[in-house]
Amino acid sequence: MPLFDKKDKSRYTTFTRRSLGMGGAMTLVFGVLAGRLYQLQIRDGDQYMTEAEDNRINERLLAPPRGRIFDRFGVEMANNRRNYRVLLVAEQATDGVEEALDTIGKVIALTDAQKKRVLATLAQNKKFVPVPVAENLSWEEFSRINMHLPYLPGVQPDVGETRDYPFNDELVHILGYVAAVSPEDKKNDHDPLLDIPGYRIGKRGIERQYDSVLRGTGGASRVEVNAYGRVIRELGHEAGVPGQDIWLTIDREVQQFVAQRLGNESAACIVTDVATGDIIAMASTPGYDPNLFNVGISPDQWRGLTEDDHKPLLNKVMDGVYPPGSTFKPVVALAAVEAGLATPEYRVSCNGSTTLGNHTFHCWKKGGHGTLDLEGGLKNSCDVFFYETARRLGIDKIQEVALKIGMGAPTGIELPGEKSGFIPSRAWKQKRYGVAWQQGDTMSCGIGQGYVTTTPLQMALEVSRIASGRNISPRLVHMVGGEPTRREAAAPLDLLPESLARVREGMNQVANVPGGTAYAFRIQEPGFEMAGKTGTAQVRAYSAEEHLHGVTKNAALDWKLRDHGLFIAFAPVAQPKYACACIVEHGSDGHPQVLMARDILLFTQKRDPLGMPAAYPIKAASLPGSPVR
Template sequence: MQKDGDRSKVFTRRVVLLAGGKALLVTLLGARMYYLQVMEAEKYRTLAEENRINMRLIPPPRGRIVDRFGIPVAVNRQNFRALVVAERTRDLEQTLRTFAGLVPLTDYDHQRVLKESKRRRSFVPVTVRENLTWEQMAMVQVNAPDLPGVIIDEGLTRDYPYADLASHILGYVAAVSEDDMDGDDPLLQLPDFRIGKAGIEKVYDLPLRGKSGASQVEVNAVGRMIRELRREEGEPGHEVQLTIDMRLQDYASRRLGTDSAACVVMDVHTGEVLAMASMPAYDPNAFARGLSTKEWKALAGNPRAPLRNKALAGQYAPGSTFKMAVALAAMESGIVGPEQTFYCPGHLTLGNHRFHCWKRWGHGHLNMVGAIEQSCDVYFYEVARRIGIGRIADMARRLGLGADLDLELPGEASGLIPTKAWKSATLGQPWVQGETLVASIGQGYVLATPLQLAVMTARIANDGLAVRPTLCRQRVADGRLITEPTPSFDSVGVSKQAMAVVKHAMWRVVNGDRGTARGSAIDVDGQTMAGKTGTSQVRRISMRERETGVRKNEDLPWKFRDHALFVGFAPAEAPRYAVSVIVEHAGGGSRFAAPIAHDVMLETLRLDPSRRRTPDELAAIREAPPPTAAERRRRAEAKAAAAAALAEATAETAAEAAEGSPGQGGNGQ
């Protein structure tokens, strides 16, 4: 009996322990269920929704770029793409072969589609061809029964209506690279998204890009889209307005033709760049669609450098266009006055070295105006010997040479204005006086860009206002566009009397009886042009060559010929526009650069871009379509004929130049 009681106690104890354990487990299970279903309900509800609902980005339309009158120069056009869904076709290779019979498809694209279809899920579309024409798209649609799995997708792609006419200004867009992934913008993750890679497209990329939209879609367990639940459109990119007049840009580009050349036109009072042409150029549409290897090699290997913006990044010896800076430095120093004369026998001897004038037998006695008009080298050798390189360098910098001008484009070159300190620090050698003489005619170490030469000319024309060039009427601040107020400029610190002497001398260059550019004079209702020619050597003429005869430019290989330059402003009576032109390896500035400047300035005065327009005039300008390829060819032929006629008119000037011999390190004209 005692034994049964003990057994009962053990059984009871075990039952209690087992029941307690079960109760504890139930309590723990209940607590866990409460925690998961109540405390963590929101978290798991979200996870469940995310497994069922995906958010997809919608790229916004890229903002337009327009010229000063609202003419679109970078827009978005409809883009048709052919996609293929592998699971909807029994034989992908056969489908691609059929597609290639309707729309050209390279072997590379054929293999790419096969590889991508194997790498992706079978229901994910793969791009077969982009940028289909309307006819190609229609052909694919008509033959849809023979193209199982092929679908047409419609989107937007960047388009440049004027092709190469403003490519160095606008730049281009291209696919996002790994180096561009530093930002936190989710748009950069989209496989077909494109961003600005050069020019205005790059500098103003953020405001042009806009903000993405979002699409909420329902998907199944493997990610297949079932239906779209909600859609929010993005914010289109902002419109960027340039100071460029596209009509003048078109004219200047076509007037330069096939030459390796650059031209800049700017407003002398506001600094607005009205045209900046660099030829040859490239078609930014090719970059937007994707360059082939062959196309890239053709551009990169072209000796005339179509990818380089020569107006901004090209650095050249300014030649005789630099003589205005030397003249102003002389007058401001008080050492040489405008009426002081020097005798030019055709050369100047310094030590045991002879520095030549471009005119072999010399110009005789000349004052400052006559020396600029006839571009006498010996006169400026004498001036430079008296005032020194320090004063010349200081004046050149005040006129905008030798430093960045902070234009709203990447790749700007700063040029070079040499000094004694610069040579000592850079080359470790002392400055010699002969280098001052060479610098006085814009040769030796002196380098300038066509943009800097236009700025120098503008600062002379406006009596010394330190205008700075600008290409855009807005600036970027925190990714937003802010309209710039009308700028005010300080003075360069040169007297108006000195500026008047130089401006009169520049007027004589174009309109005087002995002016080096007299064949390029203009007269539009009493409005004339003032300017200065320049010819810069790219090779040194040896003494032996001088004794046996200097080889003519046309007898030299292209890369050894002189650069032709011209700078000018008009109307000379009330300056408004400045122009600079350089033609690489062409020859004399009076023969090759001045006629181009003549034509461009005539067109500038005709268009008068700075004049305020009425709403009706603006509407008429904006409605004019871009020139067709045939129209561009016709214009180019007309400009070539006009240039040939003007070249004949300057034959007398060219003959006079042929009588002389280039100066030491430079050609005066």
């Protein structure tokens, strides 16, 4: 029986030939695999080694504690408190992040908006980066999360730090607030701290201006992590530098009084030390709670703030620009004495109006004030007196003194976004409107209307400089990180002592001589008397009808159409120490701004913060950075 017949023979040779051929092909494939290994391990090995290390080693930033902000006596106005929060690591959430959020929502309250925000943040970060889900939890909520932890994969309870403003809205326009980092912030600031999910930076006020000082420098911990971001061990540690503390010139007690005294009016008020320009209190009302922005403001709350016609977000002290009205008259008076126009014998006669060409300029008092000297012009706030004086002086001299007194340019206060106000000049008008400066323009400026605008802060600077005769500028920050901000004693103003003395006397008469515009609101306690200057800023043009029959009373007008009430004052009259500028937007009749300033100046003098020793500098607490994962 032929087992290896011919056919089988040919099959065998075919099989063997083809098997060996396939063996060759298989060898080729092994060659390809080996070649690929060469490529990966020998040629590109270094690069992959680096990538493996990048995978393995995580530079975890340690956020340093933010510097605190104190008042001049060491009261903490911005500090850090424990922040119980819940973090979520996407990769560890085995059932998916949405499921995880739903489960968390069963343990603590989570709104849909919060969930949406968390999902968006998760999408922006790598899967192993913990993202805050809820912050500022109560101890009870935090314990509940910890208790349910076994059923919450990917959830990490964490104790971080968060900014706290214990006095809420009282200081918001000075301190500003911290809030979450926006993409725009990252464009200009490449500090790696900003990449920490949940990190907060200063957005307004001192928090923003001194952000780099308060922020400190991030520490770093080099840790080995697994693919889920879980730390296996620490490889190295680099301590950060805590943020430096800041001491302000503010006296929190006075600040509180001011804020309460302004109440719900749309108002601004500044109290200064006339000798140094240090700001003792500075409030703009209504304010808002800075903690809202730190915790996260709801759309409703935000709409409430932006749509309020009292403009709570606006710091009216330096961002509000107003015509100074009659509070500008002391500047014109100074210019008049400087120019040699207003000699002691200088008189202007007021019969209720004055004319220029065919235009009539009315005095606020129908029937006029009669013949007045400079002090009398100030005391009565006579419009005709200042129309006439300004006309004779010309705009150039008024402009020169206004600039010397601190108007028309930012005061340089240590806050972001200060407005400069405006003092017009001939050249400006020619350039701006292509029309020559008119005498009528000068006359309008003479009573603080027309093109002149100032901020309440500039008005405070004006009255402080008049009161002290020194070329002071405002200051808010007293010490940074225990080091006093050095400042040279202010030089005397480039004005004649005589002009300052006569203007001060005029302002004294305003408050302390019967018939003065603020006499009814004077401080009666001996030794505490104030000098001042009232003002009204029109927000609408008076009609010819009103000029004939008297201006419509404010009370009869819509709130938005009422005049702004302004007042600048210093006290005590004999030895000026404190100055105050106060504005009430669309204030009602009865001069609320004068009453406020009077009460505030009296309170300040009685408390006398300048007579008390300022706080001994406390060294910035050198706490270790809290790890932020």
